[in-house]
Amino acid sequence: MTLKATLVLLLIVVALVLLATPTPTIAADDGNNQTLEGCRSDCGGVRVPYPFGIGNSSSVPHKSCFLQSSFNLACPNSTLYWGNIEVLDINISQAKVDMSIPISSICRDGRNNYTGVSINTPSFTISSEDNKFISVGCDTYGYLYSSYKEDNTTYATGCLTRCYGSSREVEDGHCSGIGCCQVDIPPKMKMTFVKSFSFYNFNQTLSFNNCSYSFVVKKENYTFYKEHLKKLPFDEFPVVFDWSVGNKETCEDSRKRGTSYACKGNTTCNDSVPTGYGYICQCNKGFQGNPYHPLGCTDIDECKTGQHSCVSDHNCHNTNGSYICVCPKGQSGKGTKEDGCQKKNFLLHIVIGASAGFIAILVGTCLLYLTYQKRKLIKLKEKFFEQNGGLILLQQGEESSHTKIFTADKLKKATNNYDENLIIGRGGYGTVFKGVLENKTIVAIKKSKIVDPDQVVQFINEVIVLSQINHRNVVKLLGCCLETEVPMLVYEFISNGTLFDFIHNENKRNYFNWENRLRIATETAGALSYLHSAASIPIVHRDVKSANILLDEDYTAKVSDFGASRFVPLDQTALATMVQGTFGYLDPEYMQTSQLTEKSDVYSFGVVLAELLTGKKPFSFEKSEEKTNLAKYFLSCVKEDCLLEALQVGILNEENKQEIVEVAIIATKCLRLTGEERPSMKEVAMELEGIRLMSKHHWVNNNGDKNFEETQHLLPISSSSERYEHGNSSSGQQTTEYDSIIKDQEVLIALPSGR
Structure with a gap:
């Protein structure tokens, strides 16, 4: 091997050794020694973190290394001084x-x-x-x-x-x-x-x-x-x-000044400091560093530092200021050391998923069904509104603002969903509930039982006309509801019950003297007279009875319940109708002919007068045959000169004998069998008002006993006396005819009882 080759081989070995040798890591800076750029970070081994500092920055001209003059330190001979006092340690987090x-x-x-x-x-x-x-x-x-x-x-x-x-x-x-x-x-x-x-x-x-x-x-x-x-x-x-920063300023004062505020990013300012003045800054939870340094506090990576509660570092995911624990793929759980992770039960997840899907489908189906039902209900309300003449009412009601249309929901809410405890009256034509509207007005809501589709136009006309009636003795119609199958009427609420209760209830009868009876009779007659002659279109009530005469808190009479009422066109004197009314009050002529006239109300009012005088019910199967029908019994008492014996106990005294006899005479006139021979309600009202006025003058009764005897003598003078005769026939014929009609009533008529 050559020298050159040997050197190359040595270089390669050295390189591999260097790569294999682990690089020494630098400890992460915990932030407590952070200083400004160009400033000394320590002196003689003592760290000098900002806001403390030594002199000025070497890289930023004229830039102080300290926040305020009280934090200016010196470092002579590698010893840190504050003034002439040696500084041993500076703690930023605890100030x-x-x-x-x-x-x-x-x-x-x-x-x-x-x-x-x-x-x-x-x-x-x-x-x-x-x-x-x-x-x-x-x-x-x-x-x-x-x-x-x-x-x-x-x-x-x-x-x-x-x-x-x-x-x-x-x-x-x-x-x-x-x-x-x-x-x-x-x-x-x-x-x-x-x-x-x-x-x-x-x-x-x-x-x-x-x-x-x-x-x-x-x-x-x-x-x-x-x-x-x-x-x-x-x-x-x-x-x-x-120590603290800000001299004598609070956090809020310094924050408003802006440039002097010492707390930087991800920090909290605290006024409660041991020095008693200024404030201190602290890193928020999950952050570390120097809260006074311009860079502020930085996020702590709990997953790397081990400051977490996860099963392991691999289960930990760092977030800004915190961390979350997760489970590996294929496992479930919270991923914490306390709860751990578990292998997923795929079958259970399938069941849960299927159940969730089924529930979602079920909820969706229910919502669709409810939506469908809601739309169906809206369409049904619209159908009833049109069927009950709502469009006609809106069209005709433009000329009058008196008729108010109530929604079914409002009346349902007013009566607490038609709670039976709020029922204040029942009758053949419907049930009456006490209700409270949203504006706290107390009303009477009549929920009818009978509807006649062929009479829609007439019903709407009645609503419009009745809502315009303004008479102190007629119950005020406030409006109606047309969104239900059977229309509902809303009346003013009368609080003191019916005249029927005061006549036949022993507890109330003691407070119901003759003066009150005469006044109520006069007020009722005036109201019926108004309906017959003063209203824009004559109205026949068709169900005059004591149960339909209400009394308010002052015992003022209020004629109510126009469910059976009919208008009489101005060019007609009678209407052909199906016989309706309450047994005992019905006009015999109306029952035979089905011809409804204003005189039918007169007859019924005559029965009410007889009821006021005798205190007996208009019809009762519990009594003897001659007392079964009040009208027949009352006329027989007048004819046989035993009127005083028939009077209700407690109403007769020496001062009112004459008045009682005169009212009895008016009652006999009203009870004539032939309608033409009966007086009009206007005449009846005038006569009753005259009796009331005369009773207020003492000279009328100066010879009370003598007048009474003379009047008593006039009552039975002959069968043709106009005081109690019902036609031009003789006495015998009259009685026979009347009895025949009463029997016909019992056989032919099967009408609903009082409402």
Whole structure:
């Protein structure tokens, strides 16, 4: 082999060795020694991190290496100084700095009389949690003073130890008051002065103790020994100081100023500092470095440093400020040391996937079905609205704003889904519920049972006309709902029940005197007269009865329930209709002819007057045959001159005999079998109002007994008397005809009872 070949071979071997030799790694910089560009990072082995610094930058002209003047350090002879105090260590994360502080002493041998120590640190404070104040010696006491220039105040602390000339009780390692004493240091002490004193004369010496010492020392950095009483072998001790940035500014104040804010990226600012002023900066959790350095804190890669709870480093994925644990492919779990990872059960995953898919399909199907049902319900409401004449109502209602159309949902909500506890009335035509609208208005909602598709136009006309009726004795129609199969009507709510209840309920009857009965009868007659003659189109109620006369809180009469009512065209006097009404109140002529006229309401009102007078129900199978029908019974009492015996107990007195007889005469007129012979409701209302007015004048009843006897004499004068006759036939024929009609009622009529 030639020399040249040998050299080439040697070079190759050296190269391979170098490649095989591991390259020494440089320890990652933890950030605590970060300094500004061109600035010294240490002095004599002590790190100098920013915001501290030594002088100016060498690469950036006139750029200081420190944040503020109080952090300017010096490094003569490779020793780090703050002023004339040696700096031993700087801790950025805890905002602390260790410095070497001399001790204070006083000796009695005449060689070294007294040494006091002044610690002038206006920008730093002695850490109260990291230091102790200690005095060593027999018969010694020491003080630690602190002054504040801001308010010229001074504070002090200290301790004393006495041996009284004997060191027998002094023990090594014990600084409890004999030979050595120690106290905690109050917080926020700066500009301090340490002074040691002795209780003995300076010229007097003790063989075991020549000097007294006082000093501040970092905890765990001094241990007392008995030999220290002769001479303390230390001149200085390390002392921990707290520091902060921002002078007297808070985080918010400094942040507003912008350029002076010391906390950089990924940091937190804290005003609560031991110094009592300024603020300190700290790296956020998951970050490390120097929070004051312009680069801020950097993310900690927990996966590389092992600061994680994952099963292994391979299961760890680093994130900004944190990390996540994952399981390898084919395994499941949280990936942490506590929970670990498990092999996947593919069959279970298939079942779970299939179940999830089935649930998704089921939920989707349900949503589609609900959507379909919702659209179907909307279309059904639209169908009912049109079927019930909603379009006609909207078209005709443009001329009047009195008719309000309610939605089915609002009425359902108002009645708590038609709660049976809110039912206030039932009848042949429907059920009445008490409801509360959204605006807190209390209403009565009538849910009908019967619907006639051929009468839609007439129903809408009735709604429009009834909503325009404004009479104090007629229940106000507020509006309707047309979105249901059967239209619903909304009325004002009348709170005090029906006239029927007050007549036939013994508990209420005691408070229902004749004066109230006469007033209610007069108000009812006035309301019916208004419907017959004063309304824009005459209205026949067709179901006048005491149960349809409501009483409000003032016992004012309110005629209600127009479910069977019909309009009478202005050019007609009667309507041919199917017979409807309540048994006992029905007009016999209407039952025979099916011709509905205003006089049908007059007859029914006559029954109500008879009901008010006698207190008996219009029809009852429980009574004897002659008392079964109230109209027949009442007319027989008038004819046979026994009216007073038929009156309800408690309404008759000496003052109202005449009024009762006159009302009875009006009732007999209303109960005539032939409608033409009955008075109109207007005439009835005028007569009743006249009786009420006359009762208010005393002169009418001055000869009450005489007038009553004369009136009683007039009642049965002949069968042709117009006071109670029902036609032009004789008495015998009249009675026979009436009885025949009553029997026909029982055979031919099968109508719903009172509502």
